[in-house]
Amino acid sequence: MTMTRRQALVVTLGISAAAMARMPAYASTEEAEAVVSAFTGGAEPQAGRIVLTVPDVADNGNAVPVSFEVESAMEGDDLVESVIIVADGNPRPEVATFHFTGLSAAAAATTRIRLAQSQTLTAVAKMADGSFIVDRRDISVTVGGCTG
Amino acid sequence: MSARPRVRVPETATKGEAVLIRALISHQMESGQRRDNAGNLIPRRIINTFTCAFNGHPVFSCDLAPAISANxxxxxxxxxTESGTFTFTWADDDGSVYMDEQRIEVS
Structure with a gap:
């Protein structure tokens, strides 16, 4: 059977539409904000003493190094209780929640995460005095992780 | 697939020093988003919690989502603060708990 160019085009479009339908839906900025809001109890986190470090470009979305550090004495009121990492372009926005104590030498940690596509990462720290601070980083992902 | 922890803690430290701990566990971290060849979703199975305690006191912990990389x-x-033992635990979605212990001498 020979195909006209138009038929071939229709078939190609159909196949890519089917492939798209199989892809998981991605979280939106709104969903990511909802996760942050649940963490802060609705409070608006302020920019400040937290630094989120990610590469500008990640070649492999399956293992992207992520670090954060909050400037803190780690005692008394100046203690970081927890830090949440949220991704707005993954199938699910939650990435990790870290919990610190008075035995932590610094409110800092490093891990490796999966990113499905280029997106914005958000880190929010909860301080012992009830305040919240935030940092955001855009990251370009060459080959997405998560799906397969 | 067996989960094998590997933790690096310095053997000695001076009192008051900040000690760097590196902890890794071999685990597939099946995200629950992937499909097998028949098109069925592969069920999620990840390490969902990691904890570190020192002489029984909590030090650091993390709640993990499927967005944490394999291993x-x-x-x-x-x-x-003092000589003692770090206890590390990893909780698997399937109910297993993996453990490791490391001793440190503080002078």
């Missing part, structure tokens, strides 16, 4: 890796630092 989850953590780096964090701890105040060296």
């Amino acid at each position: 989850p890796y953590f780096e964090f630092s701890v105040k060296a």
Whole structure:
């Protein structure tokens, strides 16, 4: 059977539409904000003493190094209780929640995460005095992780 | 697939020093988003919690989502207060708990 160019085009479009339908839906900025809001109890986190470090470009979305550090004495009121990492372009926005104590030498940690596509990462720290601070980083992902 | 923890803690430290701990466990971290060849979703199975305690006191912990890479890796630092034992635990979605212990001498 020979195909006209138009038929071939229709078939190609159909196949890519089917492939798209199989892809998981991605979280939106709104969903990511909802996760942050649940963490802060609705409070608006302020920019400040937290630094989120990610590469500008990640070649492999399956293992992207992520670090954060909050400037803190780690005692008394100046203690970081927890830090949440949220991704707005993954199938699910939650990435990790870290919990610190008075035995932590610094409110800092490093891990490796999966990113499905280029997106914005958000880190929010909860301080012992009830305040919240935030940092955001855009990251370009060459080959997405998560799906397969 | 067996989960094998590998943790690096310095053997000695001076009192008050910040000690860097690196913890890794071999684990597939099946995200629950992937499909098998028949098109069926492969059920999620990840390490969902990692904890570090020192002489029984909580030091550091993390709640993990499927967005954490396979073979989850953590780096964090701890105040060296006294000699003792770090206990590390990893909780698997299937109910298993993997453990490791490391001793430190603080002078």
